[in-house]
Amino acid sequence: MSFFPNAHNFTINNGSFANAAGDVNYNFHGKLEEQDYAGLKVLYQNAVQGAFYNSEQRFPPPNCHPGTRTQVLEILRNWITDVADSTSIHWLYGAAGVGKSAVAQTISEEFAASHLAATFFFARADPSRNNLSSFFITISYQLATSPTLGPLLKHPIDLAVRDNPSIVHAILEEQFRDLIVLPCIWLTTTCRLTTEQWKDLPRLIVIDGLDECDDIASQERLLSIIRKAKTTTPLLPFEFLICSRPEPRIRNAFRHQDFHSILDYTDIGESFKSGKDIADYLRDEFDRIRREHGQSMAHIAEDWPGSGIIQQLVQKACGQFIYAATVIKYVGDYDGFPVERLEIILKITVHDNFDSPYPDLDLLYMQILSVCPKTELFFDVMAHILNPDGTFFDKHYEQTSAIVLEGLFFLPKGKVWALLSRLHSVLLIPENDHDNIAVRHASFIDFLTDRKRSGSYFVNTEKGAQHERVLFYLLKIISSSTIDNWKYERTQSEFDDYACTFWDAHFRNIGNSPSSRILTGLNQIDLCGLLNATLQYKITTSAYFIDALQVVSIISKVLSIGPKFIGLSFQSVRYSSLICYP
Template sequence: MSFFPDAKQFTISRGSFTHVEGNVNHYNIQVDPQDNLEELERSISKGLETLAQQAVLGASHNAEQRFPPPKCHPGTRAHVLKTLRRWVRSKSKPTSIYWLYGAAGVGKSAIAQSISESFSTTDLAASFFFSRTDPSGLRSTLAHFFITLAYQLAVSPLSSPILNKSITHVAYSRPDIMHASLETQFQELIVQPCSQLSPEQVNILPRLIIIDGLDECIDIASQERLLSIIRQAKSADIQPPLPFEFLICSRPEPRIRNAFGHRNFRDILDCTELGESLQSGLDIAKYLRDEFRMIQQGHGLAMAHVAQDWPGDHIIQQLVQRACGQFIYAATILKYVGEYHALPTEQLKIIMSVTVPEQTDSPYPDLDLLYMLILHSAIDMQNLQLTLPSFPNTTHVPYGIPPSTSPTSCVMLENLFSLNKGKVGALLFGLHSVLNIPENDHTDIGMYHASFGDFLMDPKRSGRYFVDSRGEVMAKYRAFYLLRCFSITVANTL
């Protein structure tokens, strides 16, 4: 049956049509295309707004919060990068999860960043870089993880045309999903929208999700929980299967290792260990040579009298041996030597003059010695030890207090510890190789690498520089927040 036989090139707005046959109504159709379009646009806009409010925008590979991100020095890590790129590009690989693991400071995050950038315009679906040193605390927890992935999938130029409408519709129609369990968020924001795709859409969907620093999620149980969610999604016999592949980078902590040891990971997991090797030594040597050359050029006249091949192969090889495969050791040395307030040749001479004791229980003796050397340059050790525990990775925000209000700027620390204006900047002078100290006094101070926080909180490694985050500092920390909460409450009642 047709209402308008042979009709062409006409439109109907707000039409209502009824076909009557006998005493029975067969059709009652009301059409308002404009209303439907407006509702769709509203759901997309509101859903995206809801996701953006809850997503951790600083966790992605290209986030401003992480600038400048660590990435592989040109010409280094060639073998592992080639292996990972081949794995990503392969369309017929049996495994859908790749675990890249290694000790602190070996360069896992740099590799994850380099892979993210390599595939940012082709295969990268989403990325999340965990960090215990994040001043907001949001990158050290799993609470917003799946919301963040869903948001990235909804806005990425690669996946947005395919997944935007379905993901934002869930966020719009079910705002309670933001507070649902992680398992529910994963199913409704990611799994179900993907299950509605056609085979053609799945074929053009970016597949790679990169998760870096899983061990820096401070709740150990959450680390296992995330791996369990991924394992169940990838090993379950569901149709259609979840289209994503995961590159996961972490330290080989016991519970992470045990989680990956589950029998259902066996057939879907590839893994590579990063550690001390001949190739890593060659890579660190190249990194040191290139950066020492940049330091020499950057200091101009102060280094004009120095030989072109400074500091020479002998020194380079000694530093490589001390690094033991840890790029963080080399990076910290370069920051220390390259500080503009000092002469690079003298800074390097200081480093080379100290040696590790023959008997030490530290797993990272040379790195610990380097950190001690840097801390020794502090002008006022008593006040420095008072303020150090306030930085991310050495403190635990009291229960119920938003991590994003953590007092880690110069101004906040001076108020908290009753220090004169400018005192914190003076205390931290000379620590730029381990701390990211912004020029703006109101911007958070952070650690360049979690290994520095680990060093400070281990009394066997840090000795007299040990930071006890449970003592006087935490008492002041809690008092500060109680007063802040009280002042906010009073202000809201006026």
């Protein structure tokens, strides 16, 4: 195996590597091959696999349609392959839905076997990919397992984790130093790897969707870490392609004077003939839909829907590939007749007083949502899919799979499929119950969480509202489980367990004015039975008991029922029973 496929006639000293006739062998003093790489196993357990460019979780990933985005791709190809280029960071920016992620994906795939070192694709709706907590862990794991970089870097990276396993929980700056910077310095100093030799190795790190990292301060923090690493001696050998919207804080961070000499940037917009690219994409995709729908489209002309209609759609798109992609997914749905679905889209008109930065996209989203039930349940489920992060006291319940949704929302099996069946054009809905349901594009989240844009389709994802939703359905679960004279009988359902363990914690997070449906739900539950269920299920200590009792006391005041607690007997610290009479 050749670790330096483009390098010739060099030697790395200190006996770590030897180059003979182009083939590099390594032994790290005869011990490396005997190691089990326990440190890399720790990294694997903490890395975000869904952030990789080839992750199954992201399948099918966005990609540039053949023949489109040619100018932007050529700019990036030249930047990546030009070793004489002094700029080591390239910022690709543009508005929502113009195709930044598709470009990042295409570049990652194209250079996977040559220049690509690692990737991280952020996603606002994915709790594991909307923050920086595992960012450097994920990057370093990819460096250590790279076919080319791995034989060089996995030893120092593995050693760093074995020497300090808590590094995976350390602050970002320490993770970056110990897992990326120091291993690279080790190669440069101990193994005498030169700058020129580094240039023959994969050095491209692709970061997509930085603006989808929820904490804005974290976005600036990451850029600051990268900037310092690229302007401080010894220089970090990697190059960074960073894709994002031009949000003010990101734009301001890139204005730092130290970025001036190392930063190149490209605005992906109308200047790159996006209108022509969108027209080509629509033409090819409509042809595919016509062929795949067989008999139902057999009588339709081969040039359907015609150049005039395609130009109408291009004008509506306003440079947004996400508009065109959503149209194609909506029209091509196998449950509908493409001709009728296209007519529905063409009849959508923007009124003069419709105030939105993306009017046609918003109206398209409204049309897609119009066939869904405007029920309380629908909006509650959508709220969980949009932003489950940080709501639950056990991260397992932040999943958005059908099995978790049906358990949390007290639904019969198959109900989630029926509830979301008309949303395949905006949601990625797996064909099984265990994989997470995800939003196809961040612009749909932006639309639903902006009351001014979405109107009656607005989804409130603020934490107080999220806790209120969870509590409402936990009370439903408890109501069905609390039976037989206030005695809670344990079931095998993990959702029953969570409900009886954490209902009171969610109640504390909804504020002093419970909603009408929470009040209705509490009125339908016997508080003594509720308290018994809580105390019997928890590992009961006096603190737990007092907490639960305080919550019930607050509820009693809210409901103005004032139950009288006659006696309390503790059978043990773990199990307690409350004897109460109304």
